Amino acid sequence: MxxxxxxxxxxxxxxxxxxxxxxxxxxxxxxxxRPARPDGVGDLHVGRVTARVPALSGAFVALEGGVSGFLPDNQGGGQPEGTYLPVRVTRAAQGGKGPRLSGNGVPPGTARDGPPRLLARGPxxxxxxxxxxxxxxxxxxxxxxxxxxxxxxxxxxxxxxxxxxxxxxxxxAFDILSGPEVPLPGGGRLLIHPTPALTALDVDTGAAAGRDAGAHRAVNAAALAEAVRQIRLRHLAGPILLDLAGGTAKTRAALLPVLRGAAGGDPLLRVVGLTGLGLMEMVRARVHPPLHEVLGQPLTPLTHGLAALRRAVREAAARPGVRLSLRAHPAVLLALRGLSGVLDAYAAAAAHPISLASDPALVPGEEVIEDVATHAP
Incomplete structure (x- = not known):
């Protein structure tokens, strides 16, 4: 390629x-x-209205598996409690909240009878x-x-x-997406810190800090384009604040058109303006879960375990017939055993199962792939 x-x-x-x-x-x-845990965007369900919430202008709808989604009144809601109706997931569950639903655009003739069930997966x-x-x-x-x-x-x-x-x-490029730090041209870096309420992005000029003002401005200019790119790649959403390095409120306000130009290619992202503290304020519509929720920040034991299996599959392909073992922290092995079908998928890909060996001395991220025959007692 x-x-x-x-x-x-x-x-x-x-x-x-x-x-x-x-x-x-x-x-x-x-x-x-994670195919065993799809985000559900685009899925078509039959759901049951369980609670009308006039204060929120919508209703909670029970889906298959005990999941509860929210259906706004302007998206086909307004039905009385107990009603079965077809709905589509328009926003994945994220940030501790369930999926957002819509009854608009559901194909004619879609089932409307209970019980709640999944009718079709989205793309x-x-x-x-x-x-x-x-x-x-x-x-x-x-x-x-x-x-x-x-x-x-x-x-x-x-x-x-x-x-x-x-x-x-x-x-x-994917490795960069899994961490909070993004290098910028000229020696600076963009720091990304998601919180439950908002995402904070901070520009550190790094090596440019001690150079002339032009180098300082160049790092800030590069940060604007890279911030928009990282927001899109990481599926960041909700309120987003960007803190540039240095500058006055006036000079930062002068960069808002540059930020709006960079954001123009993302239909989900809107530049709100400059806050009283001089922070660039943006908001992005929520659709898919942000990468930091999928991977964890810091990375979860499951993410480390799946990365180890990925390495093991490559090694098995390079050494046909060799049986491999994964030695890892117990939390990593527990996470792999808890993900439906993952160990069977490894066995199918590598033509043999992988042995799992618990080693509490290895922190998640230090997984070891070994030849079973070499380490057999």
Whole structure:
């Protein structure tokens, strides 16, 4: 694969699917999906109205599995309690809140009788990107994923690779997304700190701090474009505050048109203006869960475990017939055992199961892949 080409890249590994839109040598869109725990956006359900909440201009609706979603009155709500009705998920559960629902645009003839149940899954990230970029090829590194995508997109659209869909450049871009720090040209960095109430972005000029004012301004200018890019790639939403490095309220206000220009390519993002403290205020509509909720910040034991299985699959492919063991902290192993189908998926991909060895001395992130025969007693 040439990272200079425009491609939709789908890298599948046990328990996880990573999807990227790579264009002109840069990451333009990124998704990390756990197929056993889909975010549900686009799913079609039959739900039951359980509680009308006039103060919120909507109602809570029970979905399959005991999940409760919120249906605004202007999205087809207003039905009395106890009513069964078809609804679609328009916003994933996130931030401790359930999914947002809509009854608008539901296909005619959709079932309306109980009990609450899932009728159809919405499109996953690869299908959404393929629909919005119809001329861009879809490159896949797993036969099962390739077959699924070919069935939906046509045999010529999805191409099965004999190597990983993610090269070093794509992996490096995803690594940056998993952490709170983003390097900026000129030695600065952008720091990203999500909280339950809002996301704070802070610009640190770093090496540019002791240089001339031009270098300082250049870091701030680069931070504006990169902040918008990171907001989009990480699916950050809700209130967002950006604190530039230095400058007066007047000089910061002068940069608002630059920020609005950068934000123009994201239909979910709106630049509100400058706060009384000189912070650039933005707000972004919530749709998919932010990456820090999917991966954890710091990374969760499950995220570390899935990354270890990804490495193990690559090693198993390079050494056919060798049985491998994963030695990891008990929390990592517990998380893997708790994710439906992930260990079976590894066994199918590697042609043999992986042995799990608990080692409390290894903190999450220090997982070790070993040859079973080498370490057998």
């Amino acid at each position: 040439s990272t200079a080409a425009s491609s939709i890249l789908v890298s599948a590994s046990p328990g996880e699917r990573r999807v990227a839109l790579w264009r002109d040598g840069a990451l333009e869109a990124a998704f990390v999906e 996953d990230a690869a299908l959404r990107l393929a629909a919005s970029h119809p001329m861009v090829p879809v490159l896949v590194d797993a036969a099962g994923e390739a077959a699924r995508l070919r069935a939906a997109l046509g045999a010529d659209r999805a191409r099965l690779l004999t190597h990983s869909a993610f090269d070093d450049a794509v992996e490096a």
